[in-house]
Amino acid sequence: MKDKMIMTPGPTTIHEEVRKAMSKPIINPDLDIEFYEFYKNTSSKIAQLLNTNNEVLILSGEGILGLEAACASLIEPGDRVLCIDNGIFGKGFGDFVKMYGGECVYFSSDYRKPIEIKELKVFLEKDNDYKLATFVHCETPSGLLNPAKEISLLLKEYNILTVVDAVSSVGGELIEVDDWKIDIALGGSQKCLSAPPGLTFMSISSDAWKSILNREKPIIGYYCNLAIWKDWYEKKWFPYTQPISDIYALDCAVTRLINDEKRYERHSVIANAVRKALNVSGMQLYPLDGWSNTVTAIAVPEGINEKEVREYLLEKYNIMIAGAFGALDGKVIRIGHMGENCTEEKVFITLKYFDKTLRKFGVKLKKEIHKEFVDNLD
Numbered sequence: 411m412k413d414k415m416i417m418t419p420g421p422t423t424i425h426e427e428v429r430k431a432m433s434k435p436i437i438n439p440d441l442d443i444e445f446y447e448f449y450k451n452t453s454s455k456i457a458q459l460l461n462t463n464n465e466v467l468i469l470s471g472e473g474i475l476g477l478e479a480a481c482a483s484l485i486e487p488g489d490r491v492l493c494i495d496n497g498i499f500g501k502g503f504g505d506f507v508k509m510y511g512g513e514c515v516y517f518s519s520d521y522r523k524p525i526e527i528k529e530l531k532v533f534l535e536k537d538n539d540y541k542l543a544t545f546v547h548c549e550t551p552s553g554l555l556n557p558a559k560e561i562s563l564l565l566k567e568y569n570i571l572t573v574v575d576a577v578s579s580v581g582g583e584l585i586e587v588d589d590w591k592i593d594i595a596l597g598g599s600q601k602c603l604s605a606p607p608g609l610t611f612m613s614i615s616s617d618a619w620k621s622i623l624n625r626e627k628p629i630i631g632y633y634c635n636l637a638i639w640k641d642w643y644e645k646k647w648f649p650y651t652q653p654i655s656d657i658y659a660l661d662c663a664v665t666r667l668i669n670d671e672k673r674y675e676r677h678s679v680i681a682n683a684v685r686k687a688l689n690v691s692g693m694q695l696y697p698l699d700g701w702s703n704t705v706t707a708i709a710v711p712e713g714i715n716e717k718e719v720r721e722y723l724l725e726k727y728n729i730m731i732a733g734a735f736g737a738l739d740g741k742v743i744r745i746g747h748m749g750e751n752c753t754e755e756k757v758f759i760t761l762k763y764f765d766k767t768l769r770k771f772g773v774k775l776k777k778e779i780h781k782e783f784v785d786n787l788d
């Protein structure tokens with residue numbers, strides 16, 4: 411049988427070169443000095459993608475580990491933390507904050523719109539006594555992109571540390587950690603980087619390091635404790651045995667991405683064409699504004715069971731797309747066009763059979779989605 415097309419917003423398709431890199435013979439990542447150089451080199455390629463001179467760590471565990479490690483390492487009991495919430499991941503950050511004893515204050519706004527800077531400004535003028543703030547660059551479940559630059563720069567005006575979940579934007583949307591003054595930017599291997607799931611990575615600013623290393627109370631736990639990584643390179647010591655094969659794959663995937671100079675243009679052209687094609691065909695996008703170029707979330711038409719639509723697409727055409735979860739369960743259908751999946755061919759095939767499937771379920775489409783997609787690729 412033909413390989414399944416995994417057009418979900420992560421995990422994404424893994425290129426053959428990346429799979430091969432993963433199967434390379436291993437060396438001993440604790441004892442072989444060569445591996446410390448390899449790890450450092452992979453980290454600097456990620457730093458290049460994040461546009462930062464900050465230190466980058468790669469941790470063994472997927473995206474969520476990064477979110478939890480940032481909270482565990484920065485938050486001391488009683489610290490006030492601002493959680494900017496206009497989506498499922500934004501809200502979820504608050505759970506980690508509370509878990510580590512932080513006093514979580516939400517700035518919540520419409521889940522169908524990006525954060526309104528003016529409103530955040532008004533909020534901060536009244537109350538800005540926060541040690542750190544968390545927010546999400548791309549809210550994957552709703553396909554929404556927040557103005558990370560403006561949010562981060564505004565928070566820094568009040569000396570608030572910024573922790574940004576950029577798991578589903580890094581590599582597909584521009585992110586400039588240094589210019590935007592992001593203290594901790596978090597990513598994952600399985601989204602736009604198109605490496606196997608299993609790794610998270612993060613850039614850590616000197617302010618964030620200061621805060622992590624000068625706490626009053628020690629960090630609870632080990633795996634989520636970023637302080638244990640201090641001096642790993644100087645001492646040639648890892649806190650635990652590194653998942654060397656995963657890192658081989660990640661290195662290959664990041665190299666492919668940084669060699670693709672048109673990566674942001676590619677994501678933007680394809681995402682634009684997807685949105686236009688859906689709009690003129692009469693489908694509604696879930697976000698009303700601020701659409702991400704890495705994933706498109708479509709509002710499920712009245713009377714349609716999105717699970718049945720996805721099952722049909724998978725069983726009949728071998729194409730997997732996604733629904734969502736939590737508050738958005740049953741409300742959106744998502745097509746991922748990130749990383750290796752962001753190609754005209756893959757998106758065309760997906761839309762062609764998505765179109766057929768929608769018709770099969772009685773959705774009246776005004777145009778043929780895949781044809782409109784091609785016509786709008788400019």
Ligand SMILES: *Cc1c(COP(=O)(O)O)cnc(C)c1O
Binds near residue numbers: 473474499577601
């Ligand atoms: C994918 C993703 C994560 C990682 O979480 P998993 O769902 O466990 O893969 C974190 N944040 C965002 C915004 C994501 O898209």
